[in-house]
Amino acid sequence: MSILNHLLSLDFRFSGFPWLLRHSVQKKRITILMFHQPQPVFFDKALKGLKKRYNIIPFSLYIKALKAPSTILPDRSLILTFDDGWATNFALLPLLIKHQAPVTIFLMAGLTNTRQHPWYYVTKDRPFKESLKKMSDSARIAALKRTGFEEGQIFAERVTLNREEIKAMQKSGLVEFGSHTLTHPILPKCSDSKAAKEIELSKTKTEEFSGIPCNFFSFPNGEYSERDIRLCKKAGYQAAVTLDTGYNTRRTDPFRLKRISVPDNGSISELLVKASGIWAFLKVITGKQKRKRRHSGL
């Protein structure tokens, strides 16, 4: 059993530690959560629970604050993001309206409004999936081809949002759209030209869907290199989110924004414990202790 599961089994949510974090470390920091496909019943409860404890703000407000220090951000600012742009996200729109909760959805723009599926969706074999992430991009594509999957392949089921759904979400004024590349490759494994294409063209495509400038980017699998950050800046994005764990401040590098991965279903206790960034906090503490030990020669 992992440490987190141990803590959850003790009903850690009521131990007061997450409360303490929210009212100390998290108070002046900006927390960004990452969902994928939350179940509506769970998400309804999640929004209720999160709204009680945080101030949910649009991603664009935080980016504005990074540029203009006079921009006021509430204490315990929380940003909700969704990676990939799954069709199931559309069912959440009534809940966003009900709770007046702004969110940002990062689209796999090349697969959006099509019946193509992302490569990691076509295999349920976890070790194989993990091995694919470690290969060069061309080796990954070749390995998938051997399983019968080709980029651009059309399936019976549509799994990504379509144009009408994007328009309806945008019309609500509660959903901002960012890019998550065209086809979700692992960017550091891509050639320069492939990475540039995935980063640049997905911006244009997202803008075609939303009708407004696409300013935000999300690195697939949270993986990025210095080159990828350079390409994002060159393409004209204003910010990019990673999966580096932790909280953000008004001085965080806008192209290395930290995010906390949270569950799409299950218990609200687990969601609230994870959203409190307890791991980020423990990491800071253990990191400090390690440094201290190093300095004291132990």
Ligand SMILES: [Zn+2]
């Ligand atoms: Zn993704």
